[in-house]
Amino acid sequence: MATLKKETLLEWYRQMVLIRLFETRCDELYREKKITGVYLHLYSGHEATGVGALSALKTTDHVITAYRDHGIAIARGVDTNAIMAEMMGKRTGTSGGKGGSMHIASREHNFWGGYAIVGGHLPLAAGIGLACRYNETEDVVVSFIGDAATNNGYFHESLNMSEIWHLPVVWIIENNLVGMGTRIEDSSGQVELHKRAIAYGMQDGGRVDGQDVIAVNKVVSEAVAYARKTGPVLIESMTYRYKGHGVSDKTYDKRMADELHEWMENKDPIEILKRTLLEKYKGIQKELDAIQKAAAVQVEEATQYGLESPIPTYEDLISNVYV
Amino acid sequence: MATLKKETLLEWYRQMVLIRLFETRCDELYREKKITGVYLHLYSGHEATGVGALSALKTTDHVITAYRDHGIAIARGVDTNAIMAEMMGKRTGTSGGKGGSMHIASREHNFWGGYAIVGGHLPLAAGIGLACRYNETEDVVVSFIGDAATNNGYFHESLNMSEIWHLPVVWIIENNLVGMGTRIEDSSGQVELHKRAIAYGMQDGGRVDGQDVIAVNKVVSEAVAYARKTGPVLIESMTYRYKGHGVSDKTYDKRMADELHEWMENKDPIEILKRTLLEKYKGIQKELDAIQKAAAVQVEEATQYGLESPIPTYEDLISNVYV
Amino acid sequence: MAERNRPMREALRMALREEMLRDEKVFVMGEEVGIWNGTHRVTQGLLEEFGAKRVKDTPITEMAIAGAAVGAAMMGLRPVAEMMTINFAFLALDAIVNHAAKIHYMFDGQFRVPLVIRAATGWGDQATATHSHTPEPIFAHFPGLYVGCPSTPRDAKGMLKAAIRDDNPVLFTEFISLYSKPGPVPDDEDFIIPIGKADVKREGKHVTIVTYGSGMTWSTHAADELAKEGIECEIVDMRWLRPLDMATVFESFKKTNRCVVVEESLPHFSFGSEIAAQIQENMFDYMDAPVKRVSAMDVPLPYAHDIELMALPSTEKVI
C-alpha cells in the first residue's frame, strides 16, 4: 500500500462512487418504468471487488462476468451513456438494445460481456485464455463467478481445463454468501470456496476482504502476475449485495435484515476507502465531494442520454442473427 | 484382516476368477462375432475393486456404475447366464437384449445398472441415496466412477449435492490412470483424485490399492459405515485395465506396453490374493483349483445359454418405451 | 362440481399440494422452490406446510437436479423437479432425454421413472435471447417422455395431477405469460385430465386453429375478431405435445377443411411443422387450403420491448 499513489486511490474511489450512483439511479429508473423487464441485478455493495480487480489489469487484458455486470462494465471504463442506453433497451446501447442489462459488453475494452446463464461464461473465459496462449501474448483474463455458480458443472469443467492447459485466467469468486435466496451453506458442501482450487491442482489465491479495494487490488495483482507466466489462480472475494438478487427479489433482504445492516454499516467498500483517504490525506474531503458531484452529473447525463435515445427498429430485430 | 474368515477370502477369490474368465471369454466371443457391435469394456484387472467394494454391502444396499459393468454385475451376484445373454443381445438377457453390454442391471439385486454416458449415472446415485434417506432406511449406495469421469460436470454437481444433503453414497473412483487414450495427467489438474473431496467438504476416504481386495474391502467397509449414519465418502481405488478401453481400442496397450506388463506381472489382483491364501492356508491349492474349474464351467454354461437363447422380436422392439 | 377462479400458478400449486397430501412419495425439488417460495411462486407455502424433506431447495445444478430426480424416481419416489425456466433445462437435456426417457426401455422394463419435470416456458418479459425459449416441441421429439403444456388453470391442475400420478417421465411446461391468468379450477381432488387428450376449446366450422399453451391467447382473440366477420374458428388445444392427439385434430379438420397452427415457438422443425405434416399426410383429400403456421420469428428474442413483441406471434398475425 505504501506504493499506491493518491491519484490511484482517488480514481478507485471515483469508480466505486460512480458505480454506486449509477446502480442507485437504475433502481429508481426501474421503479419509474424507464428500465423495464424482469431482470436488473445491481452491483451495489460489490464495488471494491470489481474496481480492485480490474485496476490490476492492462487494457489488453480481458474481462468477462455474469449478469451482475453493469458495475464491471463501468470499472472497465465502458461509456456510462452506452451502458445506460442498454439498460433502457435503446439502439445506442452497448448491445444495440438487444442484450439488455445482463448483456453489457464492449469489444474495444476487451470486456467480453455479461452472461445470463449461470456458469455459461466460464468456459468462454477459458477459451479466451486459450487464445491468449495460442497467440503467444502475455494477456490474462479475469473471470468473475458468483458463489452459487461454483456448484455448477460449468465451473468444474472450465477450471479444470484452465489448469491442464495452464491458461492465464484469474478466476474471482464474488462470494456474497447467497445465490438468489439460497445461502451458501445450503448449496455448497465446501463453504470456503477458494479451497475448490485443490480439486484442480490450481494455485489457490485465497480469500480476500472484498470490501477493501486495496486488498483486492493487491491479491488480484499478484494473481495476474502469476497467471501471465504460469497458469490460472482462484480467488475468493468476500462481499455482499445490497439490493437483493435483482429487482424481482422482494423478500431476501427482509429475511436477512440484520446481516444486510451489518454489512452496510460496517463493511461498506466506499466508506472503508473514504476512511483510509481521510486518515491519510488531510483536507481531501473537498476532492471527495467533487468526485461525488462529478459522478452524479455523469449518471444524470447517462440517464438523459438513455431516455432520449431511439428504440431499436425492425431492422435491428432481424440484423446480426448471422454475420 | 485377522477377522476375515477363510471362506470369505475364498469367496472373493471365486468372484475375481469368475469375472476374469467371464471377461476373457467375452473377448473371444467378440472375436468370434458372437458378441457384436462396437462396445465391450472388460473389467479384467479391476476385479479387486469391484469385489472388495461390493463385499462390504448388504443385499438391501444399492450399486450403480458406468459401462464397464459386467464385472460389477457378477460381483453383485447377478446370474452369469443372464449377463452373457445380454452381451449377445438375447431376449433372456438382463435387459432383454435391449441394453447390451453397457446396460446390465438387475432390479432384484439392487444393481441399478451400467450407464454409457460418462458421468450420467452419478446424479442417479445421488437420487437413489436421497430415496434411502427419504424412506429412512440405513441403506447405502455404492457408485463407481472412472477417473476421467471425475472431470465432468456431472461429477461435480452430484458429489456436491450428496454432501449438502448428507446422502449415504460411497463414491468409488476406479482410477486406472486413463480414460480411453488420455492419461490422467493430461485430463485432470488434480491427479490425486480423492482430494477432490475437499471441494465438497466431503469425507475423504483416501487412496487404496485397488489390486488388493482385502484393502479395498476394509476401506469401503469403513466408508459404508460412515455413509449409513453420516454422509458421503469419496474413495480412490488405484487399478489398471488389461484390455484397452474397449474392444475397439487397438493401440493404447501397445503404446503403454511396459506399464501394462508391470501391472499384470506384479499387481494382478487375483495373483495377490492367491499368494495371501497360499501363505496363510496350507494345502489350499486344491481348493483354488476347484474354484477355477467351477468358474470355467459356469462361464461355459453362460456362453451356451447365451448362444442358445432366442433373439428379441418386433414385440420387444416396441415394448417398454412407456410403462 | 364446485370450482373457483384462480390464476394458473395457484391451480398448479393446488395440484402439487393435493398430490403431496395424497401420496407421501410425492416431493418437490428445484432451485428456489422452498424459502424463496418459487421463482414463479408456484410452490409458495409448500415448504412451510410440508417441511424441508418434501420441499427441497437445490444448488444451481440442472444436470444433477434432473439426474437425482431420475434416481429417486427409479426407487419409487415421485419427484416433481422444477427447472426454474425451460432454458436452463437445456443443461439437463442429457439427463432428461438420455436418462429419464430411456431407462425404462433400455433395461427392458426393470425400472420405472415416475418423474415430473416442471419448467416455466416462453416469453419472459425482456428476458432476452438465452432466457426466452419455447422449446417443448424439441423435447417432444424424443420417445420415452411425455410432454404436457396447459393453457388454462383448469387444465393446469388436471394435467399436472395426471403427470404426477403417471409412471412415466413427464416434461411439464408452464407459460410464464399464463401464470397470472385466472380461470375456473375444480376443487375436486381427483380431477384429472388424462395424458394425451387434446381439447376442443371452441367450436366452429370454418377453420381449425391448432395450438397449445400461450398460443391459446392469440388464437382466442383472433377467433373473437373473426367471429365478427362471420368466420367461426374451431380451436383445438393440443395440451400434450407427446403423445400427440392427432385424432382430435383430424376430426375437426374433416369439418373445417382448413387449418392454422399457432405457437410461440420458433418456426422451423417445430410444433407447426409436425401438425402440418400430419394433416397433409392423413387429410389430403379434405384439404381446401394449405395449413398455415403462425409462430415466433426466426430470430433470437431481443431485450428491447418493442422489437421483442414484434418477434412474437400476435392476434394480428393469426388473423
Add this chain to the structure above:
Amino acid sequence: MAERNRPMREALRMALREEMLRDEKVFVMGEEVGIWNGTHRVTQGLLEEFGAKRVKDTPITEMAIAGAAVGAAMMGLRPVAEMMTINFAFLALDAIVNHAAKIHYMFDGQFRVPLVIRAATGWGDQATATHSHTPEPIFAHFPGLYVGCPSTPRDAKGMLKAAIRDDNPVLFTEFISLYSKPGPVPDDEDFIIPIGKADVKREGKHVTIVTYGSGMTWSTHAADELAKEGIECEIVDMRWLRPLDMATVFESFKKTNRCVVVEESLPHFSFGSEIAAQIQENMFDYMDAPVKRVSAMDVPLPYAHDIELMALPSTEKVI
C-alpha cells in the same frame, strides 16, 4: 479437376488439414482427437503433423469443450471442436444454442463466433438408446447456428471447408455409417460447397426424394429399384438443415408433384415434418399426393442387432 476416391473420413481429414495449413488460426480440439487419432479416425495424423498446440486432446467435458471453443472463436481463432458423437453434444446444448448461436446477436454484432462443431451422428452399430441419436433437426430449430450434414466424401470436403471459413457457428454432423464409404474427392484446396445449397443428386421426373446424410443410401437404393419399374426418382440431398434450401426442393416438386422425405432421425418434430409442412404450404397447387415420410421408428434404438435394424429406415420402407 483432379480427384481421387477416398472414404468420407479421409475427405474430412483432408479438409481439416488443408484449412490448418492455409490458416494458422484453425485448430482442432476434442476428446481423443490427438494421441488416439480420433475415435472415428477423422483427425488421424494431425497431432503428429501439427503438434499439440493445434490438435488439443481435452478431458471428457462437452460443456467446456464447446464453451471454450466459443471463447476462442470470439477472440478470432477458428476452432474446430469435435464432439466424439452427437449424443454427447446434448451436454453441450446450452453452450451451442445459448452461447455459440446467440452471442453475435445478443451483443449486436460486436463479437463473431467462427466455430465449427463436428460430431459423429446416427446409427452406431448396436450403440444402444443413448448413443444412437440423429438429432441434427433439433439443433437446426435454433437461429444463429448453421447445420450441415454431408452424404458423400466430396460434399464432406467442400462443406467442411465452407464451414471452417465461415464466420458463423456451424454444427457439422457426420454419419457414422458413411465414414468408410468411398467416393471421388477433388484435390483442389479451394474446393468449397457453399453453405445453404442443396444438391440434386439424381434427376428424375416421377417423384422427389428429399433427404440428407445417411438417408441418401436408402434413397439411392430405392431409386435404383424403382427405376427398374420405370419410376424415375429425383433425389434432393439437402446437405444443410439450416439454412434450408427449400427453393431447390420446390423446383423439383414442381416437376414431379410428389415427394417422399427420407431421414434416419425420429419421426416427430423432425426433418420430415418441416419439409412436408413447407411443401404443402408453398406447393399446394402442385401436389398430386401427400408428402410421405420415412424415418426411424418412434422408439429408442435397442442393442440387439436384428431389432435395431428393424427400427431404422430401409430401402424397402422407402419403396
